[in-house]
Each structure stands twice: as structure tokens, then as C-alpha cells.
Amino acid sequence: MPRPRQLPDRAELRAWRDFIETTEALRTVLAGRLQSDTGLSPGDYAVLLALSEAGPGRMRSSELAAQVGWERSRLSHHLGRMERRHLIRREKAAADSRGAEIILAPAGWTAFREATAPHLRAVRELFVDALTPAQVEAAADIAAALREHLERLGHR
Amino acid sequence: MPRPRQLPDRAELRAWRDFIETTEALRTVLAGRLQSDTGLSPGDYAVLLALSEAGPGRMRSSELAAQVGWERSRLSHHLGRMERRHLIRREKAAADSRGAEIILAPAGWTAFREATAPHLRAVRELFVDALTPAQVEAAADIAAALREHLERLGHR
DNA sequence: CCAGTATGATTGACACATCAAACACAGGAG
DNA sequence: CTCCTGTGTTTGATGTGTCAATCATACTGG
Numbered sequence: 001m002p003r004p005r006q007l008p009d010r011a012e013l014r015a016w017r018d019f020i021e022t023t024e025a026l027r028t029v030l031a032g033r034l035q036s037d038t039g040l041s042p043g044d045y046a047v048l049l050a051l052s053e054a055g056p057g058r059m060r061s062s063e064l065a066a067q068v069g070w071e072r073s074r075l076s077h078h079l080g081r082m083e084r085r086h087l088i089r090r091e092k093a094a095a096d097s098r099g100a101e102i103i104l105a106p107a108g109w110t111a112f113r114e115a116t117a118p119h120l121r122a123v124r125e126l127f128v129d130a131l132t133p134a135q136v137e138a139a140a141d142i143a144a145a146l147r148e149h150l151e152r153l154g155h156r
Numbered sequence: 157m158p159r160p161r162q163l164p165d166r167a168e169l170r171a172w173r174d175f176i177e178t179t180e181a182l183r184t185v186l187a188g189r190l191q192s193d194t195g196l197s198p199g200d201y202a203v204l205l206a207l208s209e210a211g212p213g214r215m216r217s218s219e220l221a222a223q224v225g226w227e228r229s230r231l232s233h234h235l236g237r238m239e240r241r242h243l244i245r246r247e248k249a250a251a252d253s254r255g256a257e258i259i260l261a262p263a264g265w266t267a268f269r270e271a272t273a274p275h276l277r278a279v280r281e282l283f284v285d286a287l288t289p290a291q292v293e294a295a296a297d298i299a300a301a302l303r304e305h306l307e308r309l310g311h312r
Numbered sequence: 313c314c315a316g317t318a319t320g321a322t323t324g325a326c327a328c329a330t331c332a333a334a335c336a337c338a339g340g341a342g
Numbered sequence: 343c344t345c346c347t348g349t350g351t352t353t354g355a356t357g358t359g360t361c362a363a364t365c366a367t368a369c370t371g372g
Contacts, residue, residue: 007276012284015296019283021225022299022306023179028329029306043358062320069177074359076322081357098320098367120163127175128168130305131298138294140171142287143178149286150178150185184359199328218350230329232352237327254337254350 026126033122038115043078044087045119048104048112051088057104060093064102087111182282189278194271199234200243201275204260204268207244213260216249220258243267 008016031042040048050067051057059067065075079102082088087108093099104112128136164172187198196204206223207213215223221231235258238244243264249255260268284292 006280007273008280008284012292013276013279015292015299016279016283018299018303019295020179020183022303023176024183025306026302027176027180032330041357060320065321071360072321073323073361077358077360080322093320096320096368100321117163120169123169123172124162124164125309126306127172127302128164130302132301135294135298135301136168136171138291139175139298142291142295142298143171143174145288145291146182146283146286147174147178150181150282153281188360197327216350227330228351229331229353233328233330236352249350252338252350256351 030122030126033126034115034119037118037122038111040111040115044082045112045115047075047078047082048087048108048115051102051104051108052112057109058101061090061100061102082108186278186282189282190271190275193274193278194267196267196271200238201268201271203231203234203238204243204264204271207258207260207264208268213265214257217246217256217258238264 027042034040034042034045046068047064050064051059054063061075061079062072065072068075070078079088079090083090085107086105089103089105091101091103093101131139183198190196190198190201194201202224203220206220207215217231217235218228221228224231226234235244235246239246241263242261245259245261247257247259249257287295
């Protein structure tokens, strides 16, 4: 009795490679634009976005981690670099003094404000303009299906 | 006279975020599997694949760089790490002694051979099985459109 | 009150990526 | 032969990501 096929066929493999390599290239190009337009990395942008969306521009570190979907360690390293550049500050949380409050510094507000438009323009130019409206929808569906599948598989 | 719309609308932006974040997550999960199944990173795998496809398992460094689509500097750093683990060796090129020949070492052959099946299984499980056949095709089309657009835009 | 454990966050070590600078040899003009 | 320039590759500096270990404070059962 034959086991179910386990390996992708030639066409599926080609689709996979094209897909993964292209999205990788897209990420790289977009990151390069953001960097040269604004001096921010995608990580910087994600952090600033999350902070700016929290009304007062301040947030608990773990909340921020959840918001951007990063591990705490990664966030902590990244915040260290951002703090060096005075984009954010850290304070002990008043409520729970184990915790840290991350505060969007003035330079951070400015950088974020000036980055938004160029970033969105680049998204439009590199992603939206490359695809038909139907393809944009299809991309969203594919992403949803992949994510759902990933989550169903759990973490192994 | 109104300029063309420059920024993505809400739905487009959501599609973009879902798309880019999901592909990123997919990459990460796949890399994790490869790592834990075989001890190789995606970069290692790409290099070993390219070398193994060159009949004798040896290739000029710049040819290898072109094959995997990396900058030379990146390749050089990566080869340094792979050499430390005895997956490859480097020799001066006979023809042009500026150049380096990269040689797939025995441990490299073995690692690659043992990595292939698990890797392909993971691709099937995480990508192909998550999508309908039509979606796999759509993904390939989207990748093609994105890549073509990227290339048309050139490098800025 | 006070172990013991749980939780929020940071640290250190290392792999990976990118940029610019350096290095080493090749090949041609004089 | 010697300088000059170009090409193939490496190196160093720095930013980014992951894992495991650590640190500090909070909480809980006795």
C-alpha cells in the first residue's frame, strides 16, 4: 500500500523557489529603500510604528514585543541600538519595577513621521503596482492560508 | 489635474503586511526545521546545492556567487564558516591564481545528501500542503510579476 | 516573614548580512 | 621590465537575529 507522496513535484518546487526567493528579494529592496530614504531599518520602523500607535508613545517592553511579534531578547537588543541613537528611552515601569517602559523620544517621533510617506510609497511602488488587484487579493489569501497552516502545525 | 494616487489604501496595506509577515514567518520556520533536522542553515544548503550540481563538486568562487545570487563578500564570509566546519575547502585556482576554487568536501557531500529529503519534505508540508493547487500556481505568478517589476525598476 | 518559584527583561556568544576598504595577482602600455 | 589599472577575493566594522543563561523583582505557600 503506497504511502502518500511526500516530496513536491518539479512544478511545485519551482513555484516554491520562485516564491521564496522573490519575497526575499522584495524584502531586501524595500529595506534598502527605507534605509537610504530615512536611515531606518525595517525593525526600527516596526518599533516606531507600534510605539506611535500607543497614544502617549510609551509602552511596556513585553507589550511592545507582542505588538511587533518579536521575542523579548530580540527586542531588547534592538532597543539597545535604538536607544544609542536616541530614538527611544527606557524607564523602569512604575507599576511593576521588574518591567521597563519604552518611550518614544523626540528624535523617534521625527524619524517616524518623516519615514511614513516614503515607506508607504515604496510599498505601493514595489508591491501594489507590480500586481493586478486580483493578484493583490490572491496574495492576501495565500498569506492567510500559509499562516493558518503554520499555526495548525503548531511549533512542530 | 490630480496626480496619480501614491499611497496604498487600507486593504492593500493589509494585504502587504499579511504577505510580507507571513512569508517571513515561513522562512523562519523552514530555517528552523532545516537547522534542527540537519544542522544546516539555508545558506549552507544553497551553497551545497550549487556545488553538488557542478559535476565535480568544485567551482570558482565568483561562479558560485552568481549561482546562489549572493554578493562576493557575503559568500566569502559564509564560506569561511563552512570551511571551519569542513563542509568545503578552498584552493587557489589553477587557471587564474587570483581566483579561488571552492571544493565540496566529503562532509559536505554527506550533509547535503542527508539534508535533501527532510528539506523537501518540509517544503511540501509547510508550503505545498498549505495551499490548493490553484494557489500554488497563483503564488508562482505573483512571484513572477513581482520579480519582473523589481527588475524593470532596476536598482532604484 | 521567608524560602522557592515565576515573570519581565537583559546579557553574552555566536551565526548571518552589508558596506567599504584592502589585498593579490593579471595583463597591457611604455 | 615596470608601472598602472582592472578584476577576483578577502577582511573589518557594524547591524541584525537566535539561543541559552542570567539578573532582578514580584508573588505564593507554609
